[in-house]
Amino acid sequence: MQSRLPILIFAALMAAIPFVPGMPPFWIVLLDNIGLAALVAMGLVLLTGVGGLTSFGQAAFVGFGAYTTAVLSTAYGLSPWLTLPLSLLVSGSLAVLLGLITVRLSGHYLPLGTLAWGLGLFYLFSKLEFLGRNDGISAIPPLSIGAFKMLSPGSIYYAIWVAVIVSALLTMNLLDSRTGRAIRALRRGHVAAEAFGVHTPRAKLLVFIHAAVLAGLSGWLYAHLQRAVNPTPFGAQAGIEYLFIAVVGGAGYVWGGVLGAAIVVVLKEVLQSYLPLILPGSGQVETIVFGIMLVALLQLAPGGLWPWLMSFLPERTSGRKPDTSLKLEQRSRAPAEAGVLLQVEKARKQFGGVVAVNNVSFDVQAREIVALIGPNGAGKSTTFNLITGVLSATSGSISVLGRKVDNAPPQEIVKLGISRTFQHVKLVPDMTVLENVAIGAHLRGHSGPISSMLRLDRTDEAKLLAEAARQIERVGLTEQMHQLAGSLSLGQQRIVEIARALCVDPMLLLLDEPAAGLRHMEKQRLAALLRELRDGGMSVLLVEHDMGFVMNLADRIVVLDFGTKIAEGAPATIKTNPEVIKAYLGVAA
Amino acid sequence: MNTTIMLFLVQDGITNGAIYALLGLALVLVFAVTRVILIPQGEFVTYGALTYASLAAGQMPGTAKLALALGIGAFAFDLFVARKALHARLVVRSLITNIVLPAIVLALTVYFASQKPPVAVCIALSLVIVAMIGLYLYRIAFQPLAHTSVLVLLIASVGVHLALQGLGLLFFGAEGQRGPAVLSGAFTAGALRFTGQSITVYAITIAFIVGLWLFFGLTLYGKALRATAVNRLGARLAGIRTTLSGQIAFLLASVIGALSGIMIVPITTLYYDSGFLIGLKGFVAAIIGGLVSYPLTAVAALVVGIVEAFSSFYASNYKEVIVFMLLIPVLLLRSLAAPAVEEEKD
Numbered sequence: 001m002q003s004r005l006p007i008l009i010f011a012a013l014m015a016a017i018p019f020v021p022g023m024p025p026f027w028i029v030l031l032d033n034i035g036l037a038a039l040v041a042m043g044l045v046l047l048t049g050v051g052g053l054t055s056f057g058q059a060a061f062v063g064f065g066a067y068t069t070a071v072l073s074t075a076y077g078l079s080p081w082l083t084l085p086l087s088l089l090v091s092g093s094l095a096v097l098l099g100l101i102t103v104r105l106s107g108h109y110l111p112l113g114t115l116a117w118g119l120g121l122f123y124l125f126s127k128l129e130f131l132g133r134n135d136g137i138s139a140i141p142p143l144s145i146g147a148f149k150m151l152s153p154g155s156i157y158y159a160i161w162v163a164v165i166v167s168a169l170l171t172m173n174l175l176d177s178r179t180g181r182a183i184r185a186l187r188r189g190h191v192a193a194e195a196f197g198v199h200t201p202r203a204k205l206l207v208f209i210h211a212a213v214l215a216g217l218s219g220w221l222y223a224h225l226q227r228a229v230n231p232t233p234f235g236a237q238a239g240i241e242y243l244f245i246a247v248v249g250g251a252g253y254v255w256g257g258v259l260g261a262a263i264v265v266v267l268k269e270v271l272q273s274y275l276p277l278i279l280p281g282s283g284q285v286e287t288i289v290f291g292i293m294l295v296a297l298l299q300l301a302p303g304g305l306w307p308w309l310m311s312f313l314p315e316r317t318s319g320r321k322p323d324t325s326l327k328l329e330q331r332s333r334a335p336a337e338a339g340v341l342l343q344v345e346k347a348r349k350q351f352g353g354v355v356a357v358n359n360v361s362f363d364v365q366a367r368e369i370v371a372l373i374g375p376n377g378a379g380k381s382t383t384f385n386l387i388t389g390v391l392s393a394t395s396g397s398i399s400v401l402g403r404k405v406d407n408a409p410p411q412e413i414v415k416l417g418i419s420r421t422f423q424h425v426k427l428v429p430d431m432t433v434l435e436n437v438a439i440g441a442h443l444r445g446h447s448g449p450i451s452s453m454l455r456l457d458r459t460d461e462a463k464l465l466a467e468a469a470r471q472i473e474r475v476g477l478t479e480q481m482h483q484l485a486g487s488l489s490l491g492q493q494r495i496v497e498i499a500r501a502l503c504v505d506p507m508l509l510l511l512d513e514p515a516a517g518l519r520h521m522e523k524q525r526l527a528a529l530l531r532e533l534r535d536g537g538m539s540v541l542l543v544e545h546d547m548g549f550v551m552n553l554a555d556r557i558v559v560l561d562f563g564t565k566i567a568e569g570a571p572a573t574i575k576t577n578p579e580v581i582k583a584y585l586g587v588a589a
Numbered sequence: 590m591n592t593t594i595m596l597f598l599v600q601d602g603i604t605n606g607a608i609y610a611l612l613g614l615a616l617v618l619v620f621a622v623t624r625v626i627l628i629p630q631g632e633f634v635t636y637g638a639l640t641y642a643s644l645a646a647g648q649m650p651g652t653a654k655l656a657l658a659l660g661i662g663a664f665a666f667d668l669f670v671a672r673k674a675l676h677a678r679l680v681v682r683s684l685i686t687n688i689v690l691p692a693i694v695l696a697l698t699v700y701f702a703s704q705k706p707p708v709a710v711c712i713a714l715s716l717v718i719v720a721m722i723g724l725y726l727y728r729i730a731f732q733p734l735a736h737t738s739v740l741v742l743l744i745a746s747v748g749v750h751l752a753l754q755g756l757g758l759l760f761f762g763a764e765g766q767r768g769p770a771v772l773s774g775a776f777t778a779g780a781l782r783f784t785g786q787s788i789t790v791y792a793i794t795i796a797f798i799v800g801l802w803l804f805f806g807l808t809l810y811g812k813a814l815r816a817t818a819v820n821r822l823g824a825r826l827a828g829i830r831t832t833l834s835g836q837i838a839f840l841l842a843s844v845i846g847a848l849s850g851i852m853i854v855p856i857t858t859l860y861y862d863s864g865f866l867i868g869l870k871g872f873v874a875a876i877i878g879g880l881v882s883y884p885l886t887a888v889a890a891l892v893v894g895i896v897e898a899f900s901s902f903y904a905s906n907y908k909e910v911i912v913f914m915l916l917i918p919v920l921l922l923r924s925l926a927a928p929a930v931e932e933e934k935d
Contacts, residue, residue, distance in 0.1 A: 101917060101920055102920060105920060109876065109920065111626075111740065111743055112626065112872065112876055113876075113916065113920045115872075116873065116914075116916040116917075116920075117913065117914070117916070117917065119869065119909070119913045120909070120910050120913035120914045120916075123907070123909040123910045123913070127907055127910065240747050243744065243747075244747075244748075247744055285755060285759070286755075287752070287754065287755035288751070288755035288756055290748075290751055290752075290755075291747075291748040291749060291750065291751030291755065292748070292752050294744065294745070294747070294748030294751070295730045295745050295748040295749060295752075298734060298737075298744060298745050298748070299733050299734060302737065302741060
């Protein structure tokens, strides 16, 4: 997707810097530090900016990487190149351990949890005998290739920046893939992603590990740059600083991490060397300025500096249209997708004392459009949530193709060929329409994170995007394919949700108020599309308030009122049913 | 282990735990009302403690000047926000609360600092100074961000913590200080010796817990604060001034923080950066309490205090490790009992 040219130019520029005549050696040291911080910040971008998981504990993973190589290369005399995979392995596996505990925490518990174990680990580093307690470990061997030893900051410079640029490329590849879309959907909550088969805890753990491995890499480089480690740079303060770097640069952007690192490292240096001249007195004045600037930045530019810079560049024209001739294999189907597809039997849902759905029974046959109607609060959306596994029923049963699926998670329901849209649109606003729709085909792709990073997923990815493009075309939004989903009108966003649901290749489509916010012509087009889908063999269960729309479209109507089914039948009989009229218009009518 | 040591450790733990309980309560209060996770709570503790100790030692605390400086900042923010409709009443009210008040307090502080004032005056001045700092901080740092996510507020809170800690070093130096006991005298019961200071700690903690409980349960303001916590927009539509709720929460938190500091500083030497760790232990308690429950937080704080006392006796090297790792099993339990459906908000 993204052009590689700017990155190549950047890499060439960075490679040329040490050759600039008269370049002060101290600047190279600064650039080394920027690279080290950028690696950690990049992980935080993925973790916090993209995935929505805030961690104050990244410094601890830097520590794991640094201490692993320090211990192994001093006490056991291992070559630094051998300790690299081990450093990454240690940070990665500890991330699994800590991640299993922490990533499932919701909202603010997660950052607080990371703060707590970050502090605990810092004290552990400074107390353990074999890590040298507060003094740490010194005399770490330098990196070397043959006889060439990377002793000076200038010689390790290349190792650091190769690591930064390669990591950035791999991270960007990861984001622009099937797994990446799942990660980018995390920040918007897990209900929508899970409805299309994304295993959200696993996706969260994945970004957690990715960020930890990047931090471990930074730690490994740090240990061989300084050739000594002690606990100080791995404490809570450092963890906070890494987060600050990511926020300054722009937490949602991989290059924002690099930019943030550059700004913060240089700023710190300037503050430390010049502030005492302006404000004589005891040290730590820079932390005051630092803190104030952090608050000011959040108030003035909460998105960070990278997006602000990018807004000066001419807007790039939208991406290419995927090659729609590529076919994605169909979802594996049950032998008989005919007869009764969905059977709801005495389903009941209680929230405390409130009975939202009261022993409701109905079914959906193959090639049928069934409408679920009823006044506000009748329990229609709750019924949807019961069917799709978002909520578990208090009692009663739900069967798909004759098989009971009670309390199956949403990821399992979608595998059976039931896909849905939401009453309150749940798209990822900062992803394009195409990418949003492609989430619907998540289960029909197979590439994992590693193959995505290495770009081995391109055929799989092309097929997914082709399928998404086909469904977008089908619902008539080809024009908007490359626009951000958040920029569309609400009605169009609902249509995008339908395209996303169609990407599942479903046998039963559940639509929650699909016509709300649509204009008359759009409604007619939607009705035509739904009829076409039915004639093609799909069934539709829809909740809708527009009676004209429902009466003309549905083959059968189920009416709910206060959680109880009060009528069921063909549109003509429902129209004249006294119970239904009473529910909608009151007794006198 | 002999019983005397155990009793002694338990007593020590309860005294510390009571302080953590107070801080935990303040954290819960601020979070519930403003969604700010108040990392600078620790600075309120050190500012309160060291302002008190400085005054008692006849030195001029820099915090009084900081309060005035922040007040001027808050006044500027008020003027800027209201620049399109500058009513005289509004300007005068802002001038009085943000500039006249801290100026008077500064004058009083300068006057008293030179003549070693009695303990009560020191306490009163320290409390007022830190309370004003808390109030103005809310106006300057957090009120403009009130609509943003918990995460943004958390990062801002870290920023405020850094700035305040740096200022703390500037005001009080790197040396630790101790203050005079609030209540002298002691009595013994069996093997245990109760000092007036520890009795004060217990009494104030209990008073605050009961007070907060009554405030939130019975008074209109308390209910307004709770309403703000649940739904800002809804509360505003019902006529509750949400900024006022935030101000009250910060005021209470800074007073509680300063009071905790004043109670500890006679018992242990405090440094400009001691507050952070003390505050974090309050946090551990608050998190165990789920950031919502006051009684659970208080109980958790006592547990944290006792665990700390025992681990500092048996494994003093790993005291901090043990206290912070205490969170892991709690978090584990919470994640196992994670809510089934979580509606996203952003």
